[in-house]
Amino acid sequence: MLSGEGLTMRFGGIVAMAEVSFELRRGEILGIIGPNGAGKSTLLNIVTGIYRPSSGEVWLEGERLNGIPSHRIVSRGIARTFQSSRLFTDLSVLDNVIIGRHSRTRSGVFDAIFRRGRADRELAESAAIAEELLKGVSRDLFDQRHRAAGELPQADRRRLEIARALASEPKVLLLDEPSSGMDDADTDALMDDIRAICAARPELSMMIIEHDMRLVAALPHRVMVLDYGQKLADGPYEEIRRIPRVQEAYLGR
Ligand code: ADP
Ligand code: MG
Incomplete structure (x- = not known):
């Protein structure tokens, strides 16, 4: 491989x-x-x-x-996590996963998250996929999906980094x-x-x-x-x- x-x-x-x-x-x-x-x-x-x-x-x-x-x-x-956390701490758990997904395609969803209103439909689709992925990685993370990543306990942040990396399939x-x-x-x-x-x-x-x-x-x-x-x-x-x-x-x- x-x-x-x-x-x-x-x-x-x-x-x-x-x-x-x-x-x-x-x-x-x-x-x-x-x-x-x-x-x-x-x-x-x-x-x-x-x-x-x-x-x-x-x-x-x-x-x-x-x-x-x-x-x-x-x-x-090839996706990875880093030794020190690289999450967007002000963004929600879900948005961090959506960004991970689009690091694969680079299709303007970055924009969509930072300037709400653009590419709404694409974002809704991504959100649905990201929610499914979170559910599969950790039910606990899924339940916290609307919290800011920076508010999560350390262990959940590390888990979120893995979910974000997996989002690029x-x-x-x-x-x-x-x-x-x-x-x-x-x-x-x-x-x-x-x-x-x-x-x-x-x-x-x-x-x-x-x-x-x-x-x-x-x-x-x-x-x-x-x-x-x-x-x-x-x-x-x-x-x-x-x-x-x-x-x-x-x-x-
Ligand atoms: P590990 O992850 O096994 O602890 P690293 O791969 O981080 O080790 O580092 C291996 C060696 O390479 C160390 O001596 C480190 O200082 C050096 N090193 C790693 N990255 C850089 C860099 N960007 N510039 C200079 N030295 C580096
Ligand atoms: Mg190291």
């Missing part, structure tokens, strides 16, 4: 990523772990066209993505530390949501950067370990957690 070959990213003298290759299969969940500064977010930024790799290639279903601007990458079917969903700022109960609920999302979309492929080892042990089919921009290991969690270098680099902390 998605692959990277020999990805290297330099920032001045810093090598944030060195010759990393990976593969993500259709319907697969790939976990990405590694200490702070290991290059995890950099990898997502390369895949989504926010960073141009110093060398290496990214492929989506046999098409090379290098050099394609990030908004076009969304329309090719991606083939590949990339999550950067979805459980950050959540307690154990919230993380359990998040895992249930992700399971439900996958069950409803068997073709969806995911990459999840995560620190919470309960989630890493439970959800991904395979886990890739990054350390200082290098790939240390790649395999099922039960295998990679036994590798001494992996334990030193991360799990032992």
